[in-house]
Amino acid sequence: MKVIFSAKPPQYASPFNYGWFFFILFLFWSGSCSQKKRDSYSNWGVYKADNESTSYSHLDQINKENVSKLALAWIFEPNDSITGDRPQNSESNPIIIDDVLYTTSARGRLFAVDAATGELKWSFDPFNGERGGGVKRGVTYWEDGSDQRILFTGGDKLFAIDASTGMPVPSFGNEGKVDLNEGMRGDPDKISVIPTSPGIIFEDLLILGTEVSELYGAEPGHVRAYNVRSGELVWTFHTIPMPGQVGHDSWPKDAWKYSGGANSWGGFSLDASRGMVFFATGSPAYDYYGANRKGKNLFGNSVVAVNARTGAYIWHFQTVHHDLWDYDLPAPPNLVTVEHEGKKMDAVAQTSKVGFLYVLNRETGKSLFPIEERPVPSSDIPGEETWPTQPFPTKPAPYTRQFLDEKDLANYSPSSRDSLVKLFRSLRYEGIFTPPSIQGTLQFPGSRGGSSWGGGAFDPSTGLFYVRSNDSPEIMRMKKVEPENAITNLSVYKQGESIYSTYCISCHGRDKNGDEQGNPSLVGLKGRISEEDVLAKIKQGGGKMPSFSSVITDKAKEEAILAFLFENESSGSPQEEQSLLEEINTNQGASTEIQNTDSLNRYLNLTAYGYFRDPEGRPGIKPPWGKLHAIDLNTGDFAWSVPLGNNRDLQTGSEETGERGSAGPMVTAGGLVFIAGTRDNQLRAFDKDTGEKRWEIKLPGFANANPSTYEVNGKQYIVLSVGGNSKNTAGSVMAFSLPD
Template identity: 50%
Template sequence: MEQLPRKMKKRTRVKTLRGTFVMSILLCFLGCATEEKKENGSWAYHRGDAASSNYSTLDEINPSNVARLQPVWTFNIKDMSADARPGLSQCTPIIVDGALYTVSAKGWLYALDAKTGDQIWSFDPFDGGEGGGTVRGVSYWESGEDKRIIFGSGDRLLAVNAQNGKRVGEFGDNGGVDLKIGLRDDPKDLFIALTTPGIVYKDLIIVGGRLQDLYGSPPGYIRAYDCRTGELVWTFHTIPLPGEPGYETWPKEAYKTAGGVNNWAGMSLDSERDMVFISLGSPSYDFYGADRLGENLYGNCVLALKASTGEYVWHYQTVHHDVWDYDLPAPPNLVTLNRDGKKIDAVAQITKQGFVFVLDRETGESLFPVEERKVPPSYMPGEEAWPTQPFPLKPEPYARQTFTEEELANYSEDNHDSLLKKFRSLRYEGMFTPPDLKGTFMFPGTRGGAQWGGAAFDKETSTLFIRSMDAAELITIVEEKIDVGANASLMEQGAALYGSYCASCHGPEKKGSDVYPSLIDIGSRLSKEIINQKIMNGVGMMPGYSSIFDEGQQEAIMAYMLELEGGSSTTANKTVVDNSTEETRYLNTTGYTTWTDSEGRPAVKPPWGALNALNLSTGEYYWKVPLGNYEELQEAGAPPTGQEGKSGPVVTAGGLIFISGSEDKQLRAIDKATGETLWQTTLPAMANATACTYEVEGKQFVTISVGGTKENPSGSVMAFALP
């Protein structure tokens, strides 16, 4: 692989570059945008700028001095009880006018002095209530002296005065807008949460939202609200209504019942073109689509709309009729390529499959060849998998997409035999093997390829830096039949419900995982009321089930969670019997979880995580390096194993990439030219958030949200700088 060209400023060592790469750098320098220069020093958007580039023009910290980087302040958050489960913040702060704004793992909003880490104010959106919920960032809007932070808190869009932390009363209803209103169905039966912030265009805040990946989910309409008043300005129907483009790709009545197709991963903005670019998820249910036969626009699409009005401009679908949960996991990067001496504005979209789709920003046409290839058919009752799927011929995938038995892990002979037996029992015909009643091996899985941390685009060299994961997954499809008999106990009925709706995340034995908490003996940690509230309303990564569980099912699932032995319930039994007479549904009980062996180790051979440097102009990779390491699983003389991680990279004009998010708790500074790790430090806990970098009074800082510990469950925000 070629070495990425590096910026020479402030370097003590010089690499010999090929002439073509030198010319590439010169062209990039000549084309530096003045807009980025104006924003130099700030980090005013969730991904650094409206283009979601995760890029900074700062270069005080560079390869020649990064080894001297040290912590300069830590803000310890104290909004969770001392005996709480350690939180895992996913929030990337924004920095505007010397103030840093972030959201804790509990969901509180904080304003800090970006230079010292001192708290300016805090805002509790729950008014003293339990709180919780994943929030990955906030948005900033100002008009004269009116400066606001607009962010999601569960199903509400809130506006807070950026200077004093008070609710903005004239925004919506006493500072908030109910996001459940306007999603077609009865608001009281819906779950929606704004985990990734919307994007501000003039006086509009454009938002998507996270929905349940279940039957009965509402549609994920894109909406724009007035930043001053909270008034709804426009709505785009991601599941088209009759007469709208794309309606013909669904069954005629699907617009009344189909759900999903939501933007949970973020969006990007080209303000000069008045265009917003949106990455959309799959339709619901994720793994079975007999009720939504067709291509299902705008599921799994990069969607371009007119930002001021929501009018359709173009779309590009990356998966037809998705039954693998291959959501678009990150916002599109707005990029500029160099082709034959000409600049082309484009959109680069990373995917869970390991593809990069590079599209013309004006038209949505692919700038590299894409081939529609035949894929395996579905054998599920009533299902019709789409016969082809798009495969970009360039760039090559950044994650493994094929698999053989030789790639199964081999920790011991017995262990390998067990994995091999399981693998041979499953259906596997390559990528896009549909879910099947016999079980399906899925590679990459829903946690493979790229994730919500997104990619970073180096504007100097037209290079896209992508974190990738090679994670396998099992799809276990079961019929939703939970009739366990008229005399069944609540425990037995609750166990059936748990197996259908909860086991895929929390495990069949309630042990949890690195992401999802253990539910064993949960009654000793939380009250019955709090447990029921979390189940019904959702918390963190978990959606609410108020629209799924009726009163009887609530009673049954609570009995199972709290291990309440006892007789049957008339209400619960009636519900179970009634459900068994409804139309048969199919559920994946092992979804969203990496396939591991009996001891929790990855079932496939490493590498399991990597960082990739892709030249978007040519479609060729400069380098790929493992990211993270399980020392106990690393074979003698072998390269690092790599680790899964969902946060993304940040790239700077100083020649560095900053990235964390792996289980080894490392924050790393990587040479963007070579992929070499130049500096790393061990954090108090895993930092499952993308970092940011900014400047205050001429000094560059690198700041990151860090997860909680046993001593401080609330976690912290840490800043690093040169001495």
């Protein structure tokens, strides 16, 4: 426990008083130093390891020489699934404070576990017995003496939980919770903002981002700071700038009233000594068509630095201007120190979906390597105005492929090859940044290309940066959606089918069977899940699925989509006045004037997140489809690259195929890089100097999470959230150590 010495020195002098004072001061100093060392070396006290988001550990008990002996030490099973649940995945990166591990389950419950044994200490349910769910990548710890708290979100609520007892802290907000819908632009009763990644602590502030809808009418992606003691909102940074704020002129003048997105959903990094907090943002909404948001659209797709105490703007760097590809910056910036032009320099390294690694001066935001603004293709959709150029870093080289031609297409069989060539030739494709089209556009890298929320890991002893890559092309096919094309005189079931065909078919398929990439089957919902739970999932989102609260805006739409999903073809009568293809602005509390501002013709990407595949559902390009890279940030050169993961069914030679994944790596002083998140359900350890695989273990489920490491009672552990299977749908937390 950290000791906070707050007494003032005596106002009068005596040898006796001074002796005790200096003795206590010595104890405080030595205790503080030992705590600081323990925090840095033994604990994993912050999401992605530390304030700098390095995903690095100084522990070296587990190393290259002995990692082959690594074995399961303990397993914790939350056992909180509901009857009828399919296997669930938790993306939580556990934190460890002294000898206690804190994590969340796939259903969003909070657990405190003995870090040496895996025994449950306490649990907390933010949903009061309801289904819950939604992505949670971790929790945040704060302490002041004996006041120790876990800050985490459940749905659209922020909770402060006593770290010792698991009980809400009554002095925080309303009996331990704060409504995150309050303080946004829209009516708190009609919106829902749900963070997916944990916030970060600066002094007595919790700095927090949010997940918002990516559809028309989305909320703006405000970054906010809350007083960790009281729950009071202290400052707000507007990622869609208001009049008079930096970046306002990069939008139409009234866009701040109706535009949404540009949110920081991947997490934060902190330079406490400079009082600077760093975050990266996603694209403005709607992702694929921006006629109502002409301009560069700051601070969408930007690395941003603000004053951690006040939220005041310091600098930004925009990686994509006027995004039309859903090219979010999905992970927190890594704070690094590099050797540049003969001197040490503090910098920021930002991963991306396009496969560029941006290395920026930490104080100014200027790139350490040259960046060129290059012309890119123009849109052919009426009303759209693509930005004419995009930034291309000259170093490091892209860590994912950024161009395809016919020789890159897969060749499983002559008929498969012919179908892929035919599809490829039918699509618009002019390289990276080819805009969406009605014809259909091949997007490469796809919106799940490059790297995702797992981000990178940085080794300060070598300057090497580790990141996974995904080669994952997609198809974008736009369709105009207008009120005059509203479907009327249809049964409720048919209206639901129309909603499904517009918004759901690209992930769950025309037959509702889903796929193996985390898009579950929706066949046979009746009897295994309630209509209320399905509706809650649609409105709140969860896993890869965004919230569709901006689509299902009234009772008629609710009844329609439920009738279709639950195969109730006899449900209801025609809804004469209901347009199910017309999206409704979620700013229902806004004035008519503001709503009318956002009334331009709208286009939807009907194949959003649709993979480029052959008729059998196999990847449409040759492997490798996923790699792990080591990049020297001192020089911008690659140290090594190796395939990550393997699909044995599609492997044709000795080299592994690699697999697409979202989870990120962890690097240790023991000379190892640990990473999971591949569909072959392996946890692997690589030699951090050479990329040689040193160890792997088959897990009982898909581990779509970043690993953590810590030391308790002189023993180092590697710990990981692991997804469920048919026997244990809730999943588990698994810890590995060397044998005694």
